[in-house]
Amino acid sequence: MIPHVLPTYNRAPLAFERGEGAWAITAEGTRYLDLGAGIAVNVLGHANPDLVAALTEQAGRIWHVSNLYQIPEQERLADLLVEHTFADTVFFTNSGTEAAELAIKMVRKHWDHAGDPDRIEILTFGGAFHGRSTGAIAAAGSEKMTKGFGPLMPGFRTLPFGDHEALKAAVTDRTAAIMVEPIQGEGGIRPLPDACLQGLRDLCDRTGALLVLDEVQCGMGRTGRLFAHEYAGIAPDIMMVAKGIGGGFPLGAVLATEVAAAGMVAGTHGSTYGGNPLACAVGARVMQIVADPAFLAEVNRKAALFRQRLEGLVDAHPEIFEGVRGQGLMLGLKCHVAPVDLVRAAYDQHLLTVPAADDTLRLLPPLNITDDEIAEAVARLDRVAAGLAG
CATH class of the missing domain: 3.40.640.10 (Type I PLP-dependent aspartate aminotransferase-like (Major domain))
Incomplete structure (x- = not known):
């Protein structure tokens, strides 16, 4: 029988109840570091207090009136x-x-x-x-x-x-x-x-x-x-x-x-x-x-840090990765393996990534991801690559 939700997606066996910044959290309390950000959507992370x-x-004021x-x-x-x-x-x-x-x-x-x-x-x-x-x-x-x-x-x-x-x-x-x-x-x-x-x-x-x-x-x-x-x-x-x-x-x-x-x-x-x-x-x-110049300057600083660490990851796992692509915090790892295999293996490391064409793994974190979270993301990617190489 066809599912009640039209099956046009091959959905991962994951459901998230809430989120905090760069983290998506299941009903059981398992925390996943989110490098997908809803496919580049959650630029300020999950449940951002300002938003x-x-x-x-x-x-509390008015929801909808239409463009009339x-x-x-x-x-x-x-x-x-x-x-x-x-x-x-x-x-x-x-x-x-x-x-x-x-x-x-x-x-x-x-x-x-x-x-x-x-x-x-x-x-x-x-x-x-x-x-x-x-x-x-x-x-x-x-x-x-x-x-x-x-x-x-x-x-x-x-x-x-x-x-x-x-x-x-x-x-x-x-x-x-x-x-x-x-x-x-x-x-x-x-x-x-x-x-x-x-x-x-x-x-x-x-x-x-x-x-x-x-x-x-x-x-x-x-x-x-x-x-x-x-x-x-x-x-x-x-x-x-x-x-x-x-x-x-x-x-x-x-x-x-x-x-x-x-x-x-x-x-x-x-x-x-x-x-x-x-x-x-x-x-x-x-x-x-x-649009604040100071915010964009921080995006560039974090992007340079993230890219540097990803370059090190590529050097450490040349059998898995070919190189780093992209600009700012729109980054991709060109892969020697199917990106979907990396995506699935990353679930075991409680890490969320997004596959793309041309054998590329997309990394699209919230723009306010922290330095410590960047380090943790690369550490988890390192374990994913090591597991696939093994």
Whole structure:
């Protein structure tokens, strides 16, 4: 018989009753050091007191009114995002997938509004992940996600990751947009070099195409900057954000310039729950904490410490690990063994990690993980590797 919960996940035999910072705790009291953070979501850890206070205060006032009315909490968060980014305007969603859908619609509407409705092709890259809706899987194009779900939404062309010649040949004055993750998460913690991001910006400027960045996983301080593209010194036209922005509360957003969003007038898009007072109250508190330069400096310091210790781990277990990838606290261990084997072995060490493509183990801890917790995480990974090698 089919389970009451649709079996689309191969779930681990673990259930957590509560959490404290970087620790997830079972009903029996067993503590697991969480290097997954809900897949880069819990940027401030479990049950963060600042976020609990923001949510509790808002919950005692008003939960939901819909976007038929002005929502002060939404406007406050939008102000913070515009203040700290390239954006002129923000639309709030409940997830990264919804953000991807709006980004696609915004690109198409931009060109329709500009009088060129046939300019619809969006270029994407192999290994990408933009969500699991029909539009998002068409954008990514991988057989793993698209098989059995055809016909797919037309208007996407997926290019090989890192193939500059294919990109040059594909981009024309008919290209509507280029959509890319500055660091591929599901694809194996594969950063796009700064020079490549700068090259994409130049290509878009020359052809008029829009540059759409998917910072759902790599944004919100995860790399040591508020958003990963800042390292390259460029700005997108449209950006998708989710995961960390809500610190564990469902929240996403699409940020855009006024020009890119010009076609999105009243009636062109909507959301019943998107930008509700609860989510935006939490999101505003996350932004106030994570956008602080002192907080981001600490992320970078901890990231350097974590990476140094992981490099030592790789040196100690060359038969298990090939190298360390990523930026900030979005790190990956390239493996010589199946990452899922490491994930399962780590359960015995009461450690939570996340597998990814390209034989990579993702390490996505809360951004406020402590130095002692970093040391403990590497010690547990060392025992996992030693056990597999044995």
